[in-house]
Amino acid sequence: MVQATDLPRNETGIATALGILKQQFGERFHTGQSIREQHGHTTTWIKNQAPDAVVFVRSTQDVADAMKICAAHKVPVIAFGTGTSLEGHVNAPAGGVSIDVSQMDAVLEVNAGDLDCRVQPGVTREALNTHLRDQGLFFPIDPGANASLGGMTATRASGTNAVRYGTMKDNVLAVEVVMADGRVIRTAQRARKSSAGYDLTRLMVGSEGTLGIITEITLKLQGIPEAMSSARCSFPTVEAACETVMSVIQYGLPVARIELLDAMVVKAVNGYSKLALPETPMLLLEFHGSEAGVVEQAEAFSALAEDNGGSDYQATTTMEERNKLWQARHDAYWAMLALRPGCKAVATDVCVPISRLADAVGAANARAAELGLIAPIVGHAGDGNFHASLLLDMEDADEVARAETFVSWLNDLAISMDGTCTGEHGIGQGKRPYLVKELGAAADVMGMIKRALDPDNILNPGKILPA
């Protein structure tokens, strides 16, 4: 089983810093075991490594103050949003202080005319969208979980509609960051584009708290489309579904979402949500545009699907029916867990060039079967990104060992296909060895940047970079 290695602890520094932080933050400073464990909580199979203390910050100044105290005593600092990351990002392998930004939850500014807004990192994506709705705007990135926007920025999150709207990389205009020495920088102003020096915005997006703590984010917004429609279509094989996705992308159809559910997921969803979908691979789509545009898109899709053996095509524009269809997708995680009561679902997250998606998904299905593992697959197929979720009895050491074999094999497969070991979950602790396999000497360059910006390695140590 993948274990998080404990790193050497700076006991003296930690004791000193905790004393100062306690004085400074009073009742917003916590060392109780349950709150510490909750802040080291991780939704992977990686073991929990709790921080020594948790500080609830309310402002950029709070973060800078806490950072300076920790920097002075060389104590690890780990940013915490909602704790929904999947690769051990919030663990504290060398101890230290968790900086909980959940109370920094203000939407600071909405510039409707410019389609942008400025938020604190603790604002969740659902809270932001609730805030925006009356203005006819929305923020499109939807990783499933109601994550904080700070966390989504830090892990370069994406999700179901990245195929149309991109990932966090494409939707962050600027960030304010507290650096390792406590200085505060803003990476860009609010212009839609700029060639002003190094792209520090993109450097911070996806840096998983290892280069600084994000204290403010300027986000691009979208107008709520005039019309939306949804569709689903069943396919005889995963390959046929993937071929359809490739046609859609090549055709340039501006689908907002195109999700793949393999036969096992459809079966799980039927059971969980009391549906009667054909238990074969399925694509689930959403179209955004004008009234005429979404009809045109749906028609173009159905023709492409038919060419690839698609059947049972159904489209709908009423919100109720759309919600019902997408509920099945949103419930997929719980539905999969229900396939094997008592199991733990371990997520994988590879992404390959679209032309290799059919091969990759087919091979993953076959390899899981060969290893006697239950691994239903859902995919953000338009991006070539898919998740095989291993449903494991964590008490069964042999099964866990086979699961490790599968995860390692799958990451290597994606890398061999010119893809990546992580489409959207990040490296965290779990995927550090694969970063080197995937990018070779580029990982050394990442290390050079890390050492330049955080010479004492206090920012989320033990994450991203290989030991």
Added chain:
Amino acid sequence: MVQATDLPRNETGIATALGILKQQFGERFHTGQSIREQHGHTTTWIKNQAPDAVVFVRSTQDVADAMKICAAHKVPVIAFGTGTSLEGHVNAPAGGVSIDVSQMDAVLEVNAGDLDCRVQPGVTREALNTHLRDQGLFFPIDPGANASLGGMTATRASGTNAVRYGTMKDNVLAVEVVMADGRVIRTAQRARKSSAGYDLTRLMVGSEGTLGIITEITLKLQGIPEAMSSARCSFPTVEAACETVMSVIQYGLPVARIELLDAMVVKAVNGYSKLALPETPMLLLEFHGSEAGVVEQAEAFSALAEDNGGSDYQATTTMEERNKLWQARHDAYWAMLALRPGCKAVATDVCVPISRLADAVGAANARAAELGLIAPIVGHAGDGNFHASLLLDMEDADEVARAETFVSWLNDLAISMDGTCTGEHGIGQGKRPYLVKELGAAADVMGMIKRALDPDNILNPGKILPA
């Protein structure tokens, strides 16, 4: 007049490195004055600072070899593509070696199924589009000049259709880079998205040759749209035209291009291209989509334009008429020069939030008049990016001084509006003081990264970072 400062030269190192490079590269090594001056040539008013030698490289290995020689003797290395940059990017203020990549001009791979390709840095955008045409694909970024893709990547270029397709930042999937110590890295594989560590791709895009030399680029491609149409519309004032642009963006109309020409530019174009356009501010548009989609877009635009006092609206879908319309835009540079024979056009490049565009353009028109300067304005209005081109008699010291006052005032204005001093031309030598005004302490962080990756400052010294 803005002068490029000469930096201290490492005479001994340069002499030694030149000797070794001459041996290694033979007839691909040049020290003739005219070729050196051509490689320090710059299309700004910044003075020419020629390198000591020019090496024509043909492979990544050539670049790595040259880099190692220069690194061993601490000699500056300046990458050169087509020399169309505008802010002194290819100047050699401390002397050194220009690495000319124009012979690295192979399209290495086109993956039509994945809508991507891999090219060497000397491929120009027109050459790439000629190569792609038969496959129904195109590369959308169009900065006007037929620049090399390496140079476009290095300056984070964009141009007329960034409003729809983004900038180089959004269209580069990965780069291969020779670092300051001669090591070769590849920043990403070919997956459409990835969360694998720091975004070195985006760090290299826009780094202007100061962090490494780009030797290969993996680019996203687009399918040639089923239909394209163009339109133009005249407005009583620049403000009315800008208000229309803001409506278009807020409405979410997916225009492929929306260009602003102020009254002086329209007049220039009429004279140069023998047209009879109304000599008031004009918007020029292009729509990409399905046959029905482009009609719908054009209709939606014309309604928005009418609301803002637009008149003389004309739309066309025939290629001949489209080309004629856009030819006027493409000729704008030459047309402006013809307004004042013998003058030099000095480009500015600010970008502001769209909501401030009308104010910014109006203020720029007024300020130029106040200073007695001729400064026609064209703008990539959908991004809030515009260029006032100062038509100067470079022999008139007083006029040049007033132009400097204008440029400085304009950069400050954009920064005060939460915008940037450079939307797409880059910082180079000319805008280094404004980088600090715009981004403050973030510029220091850029310096930390620069020193970590290029400790001897051999990569394009004197660019981007303040002295």
